[in-house]
Amino acid sequence: MDRPLVAILSGAGISTDSGIPDYRGPNGLWRKDPEAEKLVTYEYYMGDPEIRRRSWQMRRKNRTLKAEPNAAHRAVAELERSGVPVRVITQNVDGLHQLAGMPARKVLELHGTARSFVCTRCHTRGRMEDALARVEAGEDDPPCLNCGGILKSATVMFGERLDPVVLGEALAITKACQIFVAVGSSLQVQPAAGLAGVAADHGARLVIVNAEPTPYDDRADDVVREPIGTALPALLRALVPADGQA
Numbered sequence: 475m476d477r478p479l480v481a482i483l484s485g486a487g488i489s490t491d492s493g494i495p496d497y498r499g500p501n502g503l504w505r506k507d508p509e510a511e512k513l514v515t516y517e518y519y520m521g522d523p524e525i526r527r528r529s530w531q532m533r534r535k536n537r538t539l540k541a542e543p544n545a546a547h548r549a550v551a552e553l554e555r556s557g558v559p560v561r562v563i564t565q566n567v568d569g570l571h572q573l574a575g576m577p578a579r580k581v582l583e584l585h586g587t588a589r590s591f592v593c594t595r596c597h598t599r600g601r602m603e604d605a606l607a608r609v610e611a612g613e614d615d616p617p618c619l620n621c622g623g624i625l626k627s628a629t630v631m632f633g634e635r636l637d638p639v640v641l642g643e644a645l646a647i648t649k650a651c652q653i654f655v656a657v658g659s660s661l662q663v664q665p666a667a668g669l670a671g672v673a674a675d676h677g678a679r680l681v682i683v684n685a686e687p688t689p690y691d692d693r694a695d696d697v698v699r700e701p702i703g704t705a706l707p708a709l710l711r712a713l714v715p716a717d718g719q720a
């Protein structure tokens with residue numbers, strides 16, 4: 475039998491053990507704080523230099539770039555290294571799956587990445603650390619060194635559309651996989667929520683690992699409520715072929 479393709483859909487809950495709070499979920503920090511939400515809303519960001527100045531200060535203080543992968547991220551990477559075909563679809567922008575060892579080409583970042591900046595005019599990208607170094611050196615709102623355009627984090631802000639290419643790949647993987655594990659996602663925000671339904675519609679085994687109930691629990695083959703840091707490694711170890719030739 476062919477080895478099953480495993481799709482892992484990860485949300486904020488997989489990174490809380492790494493010290494990263496839920497920012498953008500329905501109960502996330504940004505949704506509870508209208509002033510903070512403005513800093514990550516495209517229209518305000520592009521229209522107001524003061525919003526950009528505060529946004530850069532927020533990025534400078536954000537600990538996401540210093541966070542380390544936890545046991546759950548490592549378990550996903552270990553599953554991939556064991557020879558099981560694994561693809562990660564993540565709502566997170568922290569890059570921790572890749573830091574844990576997942577090859578970047580096997581990670582789809584639905585909401586982009588906080589580890590890069592991008593120019594809103596010429597689309598030049600670079601390392602966020604380099605942009606933050608300019609802020610540290612005194613630039614309130616560092617412009618693009620290529621064209622002078624406004625720089626932003628390479629994350630999808632509120633009011634921006636998700637990358638249709640990334641979304642298309644996520645949908646294709648969801649339809650093709652045999653096992654779909656949703657971990658640390660409330661499954662209340664599109665497109666993540668819809669993907670869980672698509673996976674079930676296409677006959678995948680749907681496993682949900684989340685502390686709180688989700689709207690898809692009744693469609694799942696397994697629902698796991700235990701802490702992700704212990705539950706996910708155990709669950710994924712059970713998928714590794716024992717005889718080495720599955």
Ligand SMILES: [Zn+2]
Nearest residue numbers: 593596618621
């Ligand atoms: Zn530019």
